[in-house]
Amino acid sequence: MTVTQEAPDSAHQAHFDAAIAADRRIEPRDWMPEGYRKTLVRQVSQHAHSEIIGMQPEGDWIASAPSLRRKAILLAKVQDEAGHGLYLYAAAETLGVDRADLTQRLVDGRQKYSSIFNYPSLTFADVGVIGWLVDGAAICNQVPLCRSSFGPYARAMVRICKEESFHQRQGYELLMRMMEGTEGQRAMVQDAVDRWWWPSLMMFGPPDDESPNTARSMAWGIKRNTNDELRQKFVDMTVPQADKLGVTLPDPELVWNDERGHYDFGDPDWNEFKQVVSGAGPCNAERIARRRAAHEKGAWVREAAAAHARKHNTEEAAV
Amino acid sequence: MSGDNIFAALTEEHGGDARWAFGTGFTDALAGVDTDLPDGVDGQDLALYCQMLGDDALVQAQRLTEWVTDAPELEEEMALANIALDLIGQARLLLARAGQADGTGRDEDAYAYWRDPAEFRNVRLAAAPRGDFARAVVTLLVLSSARLAVFARLADSRDPVLAAVAAKAVHELAYHRDYAASWAVRLGDGTDYSRERMRAALADVWPLTGELFACHPVEARLAGQGVAVDPAQVREEVHGVLAQVLAEARLEGPGPFPEPVLAGREGRHGAELAPLVEEMQKVAREHPGATW
Secondary structure, eight states: OOSOTTSOHHHHHHHHHHHHHTTOOBOTTSOOOHHHHHHHHHHHHHHHHHHHHTHHHHHTTTTTOSSHHHHHHHHHHHHHHHHHHHHHHHHHHTTTOOHHHHHHHHHTTOSOOOGGGGSOOOSTHHHHHIIIIIHHHHHHHHGGGGGOSBHHHHHHHHHHHHHHHHHHHHHHHHHHHHHTSOHHHHHHHHHHHHHHHHHHHHTTOSOGGGOTTHHHHHHTTSOOSOHHHHHHHHHHHHHHHHHHHTOOOSOTTOEEETTTTEEEOOOOOHHHHHHIIIIISSSHHHHHHHHHHHHHHTHHHHHHHHHHHHHHHHHHHHO | OOSSOHHHHHHSOOTTOGGGOOTTSOSSTTTTSOOSOOTTOOHHHHHHHHHHHHHHHHHHHHHHGGGTTTSSSHHHHHHHHHHHHHHHHHHHHHHHHHHHHTSSOOOHHHHHHHSOGGGOOOOHHHHSOOOSHHHHHHHHHHHHHHHHHHHHHHTTOSSHHHHHHHHHHHHHHHHHHHHHHHHHHHHHTSOHHHHHHHHHHHHHHGGGSGGGGOOOHHHHHHHHTTSSOOGGGGHHHHHHHHHHHHHHTTOOOOOOOOOOOOSGGGTOOOTTHHHHHHHHHHHHHHSTTOOO
8 A cells, every 4th residue: 555554544545546647557566446447347357358358259150260371360360368367467466356256157157348349250250240349349449447556457468458559450451461362352342341330330339428437537547538538539540441351331320420539320220239248149159168168178177287296385384 | 498488499590400499490391401312322222211100290290289279278288389399390301301312302291291191101090090088198108208218329321411409309208208108107006987988998909019119121121231220120119118107007918929920010091091182282282382
């Protein structure tokens, strides 16, 4: 603790507020309001879970990747996602929670993860489109988090964002190659763009007037931009990339607005969003079942490792 | 090479030194290395030998990736993916070398995606069903120990490409073996249940180990010319390594290796190879003429 245990809550609070106002980082040993801690635990653990569940839709294509170079790129990417999950669980643990408990909450369906991963990846073009659009949206969401007020989260995000930008470039490069290929490949890319565009826009969360936690998270410096601001940024960034690629984004309302200096675009189907968030998406049950099966099937391995470590420690202590 | 960020390493320029150009970054797999065939070496022999070593790595990697999203811990997902990635890197260079040696100019993907299962030259153990985590550990321990012993010698090959591939791969293989050995010890000396699983895994894997030390006529000819390694020469060394690990794991054995009988090296595989190869090739074969 950087402030004494005896100080009244109001003194702690004043110290915390001053740190936030001065844009200083809050570190794990600093006093923090319980709501701040809870909000961060929720956000960081959901983010970690998203990385882990996010391994599945692309992981499904490792076995069938159509060139050895693409297989290696995809495998390395999915491996990176496991690594991101680990950094983030470690960041969450600095808030006094336990990774094993967070994993249990995930496989019990008690904690959420990004809804985007509840959509299926149907063709190899999805690997490229997930890299381009889903990682692109993730980068828009995550770059501001490198300035998050909570130190361990901000530092984890710096590293994660660097790797995400590789993933996005590689996804886009795959799509460019496919668009230069056969008619069938071009059709695959367009089909994948059609399926992933709206779910990608939903990744930024509900519209600002329906996002109850945004104001508080922004006041605390946990979030730096509203959902709608980030969604606009993503659309503005992506439209020229789609043009260069030669694909059509499936939104008839998408048009440049000179006055605003931004693209206007249509509303995602927020009813679908609510359904997927609430567990009724195309792959919710499958994603959790797979993680749960791996977790349960691996229990004996974790127990063996723990038993070995206990024996080893006892033997060392006896020497 | 960036040690702390695998992706940075994969996309970095390698200054034309293909000895370091493993992974996903390169386009010309053999740039910078003398690719002429050594004097007196039969190109067909060398191509077949490269397929043997390349297919061992490719098929084992394909099997290992089945653990991604299905491992007991996230750390194991990462480690097994990393090992598979190393093996894919080795396979790519070896298969590209095969295409140079046999004069067809075929690239790595021509071998990986457009050969039928009977044309694969891997040992059967590389393709064996993955089973449980103990089986994965035992399989990896045996394959990495044998491959490390062969590659340590292959680093002195008269073929500069094989020498370059082997010199880099020994570091990777040493890690693969250490990883497998550390888990063999934890599982063997863990709980009663994990010990039983290790015993069962050893019993399943052991009959397939003899083939690792069988010398194919191509290997014998090339070994005589200082290009290849006769796998029979590493048999005792590998047995010693396994004996040491199993002792540390407080497991019995190992017994002697079974008779060295050729099988996969001659294209005679178990039933498990065809579905593995079919899954690997399906997208590529659905789109002939495509670019990826």
